[in-house]
Amino acid sequence: xxxxxxxxxxxxxxxxxxxxxxxxxxxxxxxxxxxxxxxxxxxxxxxxxxxxxxxxxxxxxxxxxxxxxxxxxxxxxxxxxxxxxxxxxxxxxxxxxxxxxxxxxxxxxxxxxxxxxxxxxxxxxxxxxxxxxxxxxxxxxxxxxxxxxxxxxxxxxxxxxxxxxxxxxxxxxxxxxxxxxxxxxxxxxxxxxxxxxxxxxxxxxxxxxxxxxxxxxxxxxxxxxxxxxxxxxxxxxxxxxxxxxxxxxxxxxxxxxxxxxx
DNA sequence: ATGGTGGTCTTACCA
Numbered sequence: 001x002x003x004x005x006x007x008x009x010x011x012x013x014x015x016x017x018x019x020x021x022x023x024x025x026x027x028x029x030x031x032x033x034x035x036x037x038x039x040x041x042x043x044x045x046x047x048x049x050x051x052x053x054x055x056x057x058x059x060x061x062x063x064x065x066x067x068x069x070x071x072x073x074x075x076x077x078x079x080x081x082x083x084x085x086x087x088x089x090x091x092x093x094x095x096x097x098x099x100x101x102x103x104x105x106x107x108x109x110x111x112x113x114x115x116x117x118x119x120x121x122x123x124x125x126x127x128x129x130x131x132x133x134x135x136x137x138x139x140x141x142x143x144x145x146x147x148x149x150x151x152x153x154x155x156x157x158x159x160x161x162x163x164x165x166x167x168x169x170x171x172x173x174x175x176x177x178x179x180x181x182x183x184x185x186x187x188x189x190x191x192x193x194x195x196x197x198x199x200x201x202x203x204x205x206x207x208x209x210x211x212x213x214x215x216x217x218x219x220x221x222x223x224x225x226x227x228x229x230x231x232x233x234x235x236x237x238x239x240x241x242x243x244x245x246x247x248x249x250x251x252x253x254x255x256x257x258x259x260x261x262x
Numbered sequence: 263a264t265g266g267t268g269g270t271c272t273t274a275c276c277a
Contacts, residue, residue: 015277016269040277042270067270068277113277121276153277206277208266250268250277 006234007102007260009035011149011221012253017041020249021049025056027242034076035101037108039151041070048072063094071097071108089131102260104229105143107136109150114171122171129180137187146226148189151251153220154181156191160201160219172220189224192236192256200240204251212243223256232258
């Protein structure tokens with residue numbers, strides 16, 4: 001007899017794992033999340049709370065630095081073939097963490113913010129996106145099941161922006177950033193989000209000026225799936241609840257449910 | 263009303 005099972009994967013920019021550790025643990029447990037990609041942990045590896053996750057029954061890998069950036073993967077399933085650096089990009093900033101979990105090549109990214117169009121940080125973002133494109137292309141050739149998840153710092157379309165006119169041409173929505181996003185789609189990755197009916201469109205709201213209260217948000221956190229994984233995708237949505245918490249991250253987690261054969 | 267908030271070995275920088 002065949003039993004249908006599911007895998008819950010998610011991505012969440014926690015903006016300091018130190019501050020958000022209890023929230024993350026509670027959210028992991030209450031949502032039955034199997035695999036969680038974290039961004040902006042802001043922790044050096046020696047300070048990562050390995051034992052706390054292990055005590056809760058999770059495997060964990062991480063790549064961190066002091067004060068800024070930092071990525072991690074928390075998983076109910078064993079984590080294999082871990083990569084923190086890609087040959088295309090020599091970078092002290094810890095923004096990439098790749099691993100194989102339950103037959104899925106999971107690429108966890110914290111894409112540079114880009115500050116504002118025309119700055120050095122914007123140029124770094126475009127360069128970073130281009131280098132990672134080559135890496136993703138290679139991974140798609142090596143693995144049929146690829147998930148690229150994380151804080152992309154790109155809102156792909158105007159429907160992902162609360163006020164497209166106000167944001168027109170700004171960082172996070174500029175044409176060159178969107179072009180980079182759709183290059184990844186052209187490689188064979190797909191964004192399942194708009195294939196499902198959504199209550200919440202946005203994944204990030206600026207802390208300033210009552211951004212969340214006024215729902216002035218953008219959808220910049222994503223889960224992209226290769227074709228074999230897309231066929232297994234039963235749901236994809238943003239869980240706004242953590243953003244309502246006391247002392248929240250400025251990002252809400254994005255989730256996907258994947259059917260797995262048992 | 264052209265700002266604001268929040269995080270970090272803080273008084274500057276990042277988002």
